Amino acid sequence: MNKRGFLLGEETVKIVLSLIAIIFLIFFIVSLYNNYSKNKGLEYAKDSLNHLIDEINSGSSQVEIYNPNEWYLSSFPKHLYYNLPSSGSDLIIPKMCSSVGWKKCICIYKWNKKGIDVSKAVDNTGICRQNDFSVKGVSTTSSNIQGKVMNTIEIKNPPLLLSINQEDKIIQKQ
Amino acid sequence: MKIEKKGEITTTQIVMIIVLIVSFIVILYFFYRLNLGETNNTEICHNSVVLKSKSSGIASALDCRTDYICISGGGKCKDMDPTITVKVDSNNKKEIMKAIADKMTKCWWVFGEGKLNYGDKGLLGSNGCALCSVVEFDNKILDKGYDITYADFYNYLSKVKKDNAQTYLKYLYNTYDLANLEKNSPALKNNIDKKIITDNKYAIVTSFNTGWFLGFFGGNKLTPPAYVKTSQMPSELKCSGFITKA
Numbered sequence: 001m002n003k004r005g006f007l008l009g010e011e012t013v014k015i016v017l018s019l020i021a022i023i024f025l026i027f028f029i030v031s032l033y034n035n036y037s038k039n040k041g042l043e044y045a046k047d048s049l050n051h052l053i054d055e056i057n058s059g060s061s062q063v064e065i066y067n068p069n070e071w072y073l074s075s076f077p078k079h080l081y082y083n084l085p086s087s088g089s090d091l092i093i094p095k096m097c098s099s100v101g102w103k104k105c106i107c108i109y110k111w112n113k114k115g116i117d118v119s120k121a122v123d124n125t126g127i128c129r130q131n132d133f134s135v136k137g138v139s140t141t142s143s144n145i146q147g148k149v150m151n152t153i154e155i156k157n158p159p160l161l162l163s164i165n166q167e168d169k170i171i172q173k174q
Numbered sequence: 175m176k177i178e179k180k181g182e183i184t185t186t187q188i189v190m191i192i193v194l195i196v197s198f199i200v201i202l203y204f205f206y207r208l209n210l211g212e213t214n215n216t217e218i219c220h221n222s223v224v225l226k227s228k229s230s231g232i233a234s235a236l237d238c239r240t241d242y243i244c245i246s247g248g249g250k251c252k253d254m255d256p257t258i259t260v261k262v263d264s265n266n267k268k269e270i271m272k273a274i275a276d277k278m279t280k281c282w283w284v285f286g287e288g289k290l291n292y293g294d295k296g297l298l299g300s301n302g303c304a305l306c307s308v309v310e311f312d313n314k315i316l317d318k319g320y321d322i323t324y325a326d327f328y329n330y331l332s333k334v335k336k337d338n339a340q341t342y343l344k345y346l347y348n349t350y351d352l353a354n355l356e357k358n359s360p361a362l363k364n365n366i367d368k369k370i371i372t373d374n375k376y377a378i379v380t381s382f383n384t385g386w387f388l389g390f391f392g393g394n395k396l397t398p399p400a401y402v403k404t405s406q407m408p409s410e411l412k413c414s415g416f417i418t419k420a
Contacts, residue, residue, distance in 0.1 A: 040235060044419060047239070051420035058255035064375070064404055066240075066305055066416040158416055159404055 038110075038125060044068040045108040045127045048155075052106070052171075053129050056164055062174065064159040068110070071155050074118065075106050075135040075171070076128075078151035094122035102130040106171075108155070118149065133164070136172040215239050220284045227290035236292065238284070238418045241307040245273050247314035253375070254310045264314045267322060270371065271330045274309065274401060275342045277378055281306030281399040282346055285380050288396045293384035301383040303413035306399060309376040316373055325366045327401075328352055346398045361400060361410045375404045381411060 044067040052073075055063040065073070077091040097105035109126025111118060122128065137153040153160070153173055161174040219238035226236055244251035247264025260277075262269045285304055286292060294300040331342040332352045347355050356363055370376070379402070383395040402410050 036235075047419035054255050055253075060253045060255065062253050064308070066418070066420065069415050157408055158413070159407060161405065 041068040041071065041110060042125065042127060045071060045110075049106065049108045049127055049129055052162075053131060056131065056133055056166075056171075059166060061164055061166070063162050063164060065155055065162065066158045066160075067155070068108070069155060069158060071108055071110050072118075072152055073106070073108050073135055073155060073160075073171075074122075074149075074152040075131075075133065076104065076119070076122075076151075092119045094119040094126070094128060096123050096126065096128045097130070102128075104132050105129060106131045106133060106135065118152075133169045133171050136170050215241075216280070216284055220286075223284065223286050223290055223292045226292045227286065236304075236417055238304060240305045240418050240420055241277075243277060243307050243309045244312060245270060245309060245315065246312040247318075249312035249314040251310040251312050254308070256310075262315070264318055267320055268330070268334075270311075270315065270320070271322065271327055272334070274327070274370070274378075275331055275334070275336070277307050277309070278399045278401060279336055279342060279345055281378050281380055286396070288348075288398065291382070291384065291394045291396065293382035293394070299384050299386035300414075301381065302415045302417050303379050303381040303407075303411060305377055305379050305416050305418045307378040308404060309378065309401075311371055311373070315371065320369075320371050322370050323367050324362065324370055327370050328355070328362065361402070364410075365402070370401065372403075377402055377404045377407055379407065379411060379413070381413060 048065050048067060052063055052065065076097055077093040079090045079092075093105070094107060096107070105128045107122045107126050107128035109118075109122040110124075111121040135151045135153055138150055153162070153171075162171050163174045164171055219236070222235070222237040242254055242257045244254055244256035244259045246259050246261055248261070260273045262273050264270075281304075282288075284306065293302065328343070329352065331346065332350065334342055336342045336345045341350065343352065343355070344350055349355055356366065378399050380399045381397045383397075385394055400411065407413065
């Protein structure tokens with residue numbers, strides 16, 4: 001009786017199962033790391049936002065933001081695109097704000113620019129606080145649709161120096 | 175005939191309540207004097223630095239916050255909601271320099287004095303900055319128009335003792351030789367004639383550079399605290415990121 005293939009089959013199954021286990025392990029470690037990075041980013045975002053609001057409330061005329069790097073600062077509600085005509089239907093506000101009854105808010109969030117739904121990006125990986133001030137700035141996207149997003153400043157090359165106009169309630173890059 | 179003395183108990187109670195309230199006020203006063211918030215944040219940060227340096231870097235995270243310091247001669251800092259106010263005599267230049275020097279030494283101690291490698295250990299290495307403090311001066315100090323340069327300040331650090339064992343310069347930069355420090359620090363050399371007290375905000379910041387492959391190659395560098403204008407940080411320090419919380 002020819003039993004050549006018998007052991008080979010068994011070994012193959014073991015190898016395949018080991019590979020599946022290793023792939024699963026790698027996936028698990030990467031997920032853990034991503035979760036850790038996201039939480040770290042959110043912690044920085046929360047503290048930076050709290051610091052910004054504290055400086056606004058104490059009457060400061062300028063503030064510096066140091067992290068999280070390559071996240072975004074926006075005020076809501078805002079128009080999604082730069083060169084669409086103003087109309088109520090174009091205004092967006094994250095559920096993080098609207099669900100708790102905030103008519104206006106300021107948020108720091110991570111946005112990968114793929115797709116254009118900024119409010120969903122805030123709800124997924126962002127932090128908001130209620131505030132009347134507006135962020136004045138236009139940030140570019142890689143999207144082909146409009147290319148520019150209003151009321152948004154990217155936190156890049158820290159420190160991000162912001163001026164606070166207490167009279168007009170405007171925050172903008174210095 | 176037994177006479178009821180209801181009022182006697184009430185008097186005792188009133189006295190006890192007054193004593194309790196006064197004791198509470200005294201304890202609260204000392205509590206605020208101790209400024210435990212500052213001590214707690216300092217200790218928490220230092221402990222997290224120690225833990226991070228001992229672990230593989232994945233197991234723990236730093237928990238360090240930036241202090242917003244108003245160095246005050248009796249007034250208020252105009253563009254800051256300070257977490258710490260350091261009161262100085264606005265007529266005493268040395269006291270002002272000491273206030274800055276003390277915050278730099280605190281920063282160096284909290285982040286391990288160059289002995290604890292707290293940077294993220296990754297395959298490709300990492301670098302970053304820890305923003306210990308943002309410093310601003312009040313109008314009473316600014317009105318004096320002090321002309322203290324970096325040269326004057328570092329001269330002060332080289333001559334004044336931090337403790338019985340060493341000067342501030344020795345503790346921070348491990349040298350008694352100011353000329354040597356200037357030679358090895360382009361940032362200091364570029365700013366030597368610039369003032370250290372202006373209406374700008376200043377940062378006390380330390381940095382790390384961890385070699386690649388978990389720090390085994392490329393060396394690990396921990397830089398003592400620098401005192402720079404916040405607006406100059408990108409050009410002077412080239413921090414890829416900040417690891418401290420606002």
